[in-house]
Amino acid sequence: MAQILVVYFSRNGSTAELARQACRGVESVAGARAMLRTVPAVSASSEAPPKPVPDEGPPYATLQELSAADGLLLGSPTRFGNMAAPLKYFIDGTSALWLDGSLAGKPAGVFTASQTMHGGQESTLLAMMLPLLHHGMLLVGLPYSERALHTTRSGGSPYGASHVAAVQQDLTEEERALAQALGRRVAQLAVSLKSQAAPG
Numbered sequence: 001m002a003q004i005l006v007v008y009f010s011r012n013g014s015t016a017e018l019a020r021q022a023c024r025g026v027e028s029v030a031g032a033r034a035m036l037r038t039v040p041a042v043s044a045s046s047e048a049p050p051k052p053v054p055d056e057g058p059p060y061a062t063l064q065e066l067s068a069a070d071g072l073l074l075g076s077p078t079r080f081g082n083m084a085a086p087l088k089y090f091i092d093g094t095s096a097l098w099l100d101g102s103l104a105g106k107p108a109g110v111f112t113a114s115q116t117m118h119g120g121q122e123s124t125l126l127a128m129m130l131p132l133l134h135h136g137m138l139l140v141g142l143p144y145s146e147r148a149l150h151t152t153r154s155g156g157s158p159y160g161a162s163h164v165a166a167v168q169q170d171l172t173e174e175e176r177a178l179a180q181a182l183g184r185r186v187a188q189l190a191v192s193l194k195s196q197a198a199p200g
């Protein structure tokens, strides 16, 4: 079974909903299973540290889970055209995995939610790809053979799945379809790579 880790940060729920749709796409692939995880908020040293366990929703991702995963989907709100600090903080804690190459050759995709249409979704998606490339991951995007990429009037791009909250609070049909497609594509590649790597 190929395990796909879906890790996100979300304050207001849009990125969390994209993550759940990506999980649906993963789970639609035979031989793939999604593992949904979040990351803690970051706080200044003068503030109370985040609780070790979230009050609700999925648990926090661990480095062991990331290392063992066969594929990764990474999601963040767009903040000033970039990923949110909690997700960057999590990624900055992955040096050991970078050194031992445990993510190299594994597929990954990225997703984001922003308030506005032209508020920096694409720069956020591209920025999220950079550390994954340093890890040697194989970036998976969305081709225009995905019909929803032609018809969307809100989120969704070749660089990854996305949601524009200003268009409507809930994900549009196209945004849902594209988040699922991204999950499906990462899972399909992970299953294929895993079966090639299996002995015999």
Ligand SMILES: Cc1cc2nc3c(=O)[nH]c(=O)nc-3n(C[C@H](O)[C@H](O)[C@H](O)COP(=O)(O)O)c2cc1C
Residues within 6 Å of the ligand: 009, 010, 011, 012, 013, 014, 015, 016, 076, 077, 078, 079, 080, 081, 082, 113, 114, 115, 116, 117, 118, 119, 120, 165
């Ligand atoms: C500090 C901060 C910076 C933000 N920067 C942007 C931005 O550059 N462009 C944009 O469109 N929205 C920006 N937003 C809005 C969020 O991207 C938007 O509310 C998003 O839907 C939040 O995702 P979430 O519901 O998963 O928390 C920003 C929000 C915050 C708190």
